[in-house]
Amino acid sequence: MINKKEIRQIQISKLQNLPADERITQATQIFANFKNTKNFQQAKNIAMFWSTELELPTHEFINEIKTHKHVYLPVVAPQHQLIFRKFVSEATMQTNRGIDEPTPDSPTISPNDLDLIVVPGLIFSRTKYRIGFGGGYYDRFLAKYDNFSTALSFKEQFVSDPTWEIDSFDRPVKQLITPNAIY
Numbered sequence: 001m002i003n004k005k006e007i008r009q010i011q012i013s014k015l016q017n018l019p020a021d022e023r024i025t026q027a028t029q030i031f032a033n034f035k036n037t038k039n040f041q042q043a044k045n046i047a048m049f050w051s052t053e054l055e056l057p058t059h060e061f062i063n064e065i066k067t068h069k070h071v072y073l074p075v076v077a078p079q080h081q082l083i084f085r086k087f088v089s090e091a092t093m094q095t096n097r098g099i100d101e102p103t104p105d106s107p108t109i110s111p112n113d114l115d116l117i118v119v120p121g122l123i124f125s126r127t128k129y130r131i132g133f134g135g136g137y138y139d140r141f142l143a144k145y146d147n148f149s150t151a152l153s154f155k156e157q158f159v160s161d162p163t164w165e166i167d168s169f170d171r172p173v174k175q176l177i178t179p180n181a182i183y
């Protein structure tokens with residue numbers, strides 16, 4: 001078993017080395033698969049994440065679906081809590097510790113009014129476990145969230161079985177989408 005910290009370092013360097021054209025090709029396939037799912041099609045209120053350089057690029061997709069879905073984005077709050085605020089436009093975002101978040105005047109939503117949440121991460125298993133950046137924000141959030149959750153994974157972020165020890169607080173997502181498959 002490798003520890004989570006070592007896995008984060010390995011995954012960050014893998015993502016840094018992923019060529020731009022490969023990122024675009026895989027992202028196109030992933031979002032096409034996602035749009036084909038029943039849960040995406042039926043969802044009215046969707047929580048996405050606003051990608052950083054390293055992550056699956058989500059900005060274009062968010063701007064596209066915003067015309068027919070309500071999109072919410074995470075905002076970090078005290079005690080490692082996440083709240084979700086509506087994505088209004090790129091002009092109503094502000095940077096907090098390197099991550100863009102909707103400004104405080106953007107409407108919030110109660111977690112269980114979200115139909116679907118897309119959970120970010122660095123590595124994902126076929127069994128739907130994940131490792132994120134280490135804040136425990138999403139594990140805490142998923143512990144009290146009842147609706148659908150999905151993760152979107154580059155091939156380089158996918159493993160069949162976790163190579164790390166699953167902790168009692170780790171919460172799997174309900175669905176995992178790669179360029180080739182939906183699990």
Ligand SMILES: Nc1nc2c(c(=O)[nH]1)N(C=O)[C@@H](CNc1ccc(C(=O)N[C@@H](CCC(=O)O)C(=O)O)cc1)CN2
Nearest residue numbers: 049050051052074076097099120121132133135137138
């Ligand atoms: N695009 C995107 N947005 C996201 C996440 C993500 O993984 N991706 N998050 C996924 O969770 C949340 C933000 N995660 C964060 C994780 C760490 C720190 C942070 O400031 N960490 C400190 C050290 C940790 C600490 O002291 O608690 C630091 O880096 O200095 C901030 C936000 C919500 N938004």
Ligand SMILES: Nc1ncnc2c1ncn2[C@@H]1O[C@H](COP(=O)(O)OP(=O)(O)OP(=O)(O)O)[C@@H](O)[C@H]1O
Nearest residue numbers: 004130131132133134135136137138139140143169
């Ligand atoms: N439900 C919870 N209640 C209290 N603490 C928690 C909970 N879930 C996770 N944590 C704490 O959060 C810390 C980070 O967890 P972990 O290393 O699994 O992060 P991660 O999965 O990479 O982060 P994230 O979920 O934000 O993507 C751990 O030290 C753990 O103690």
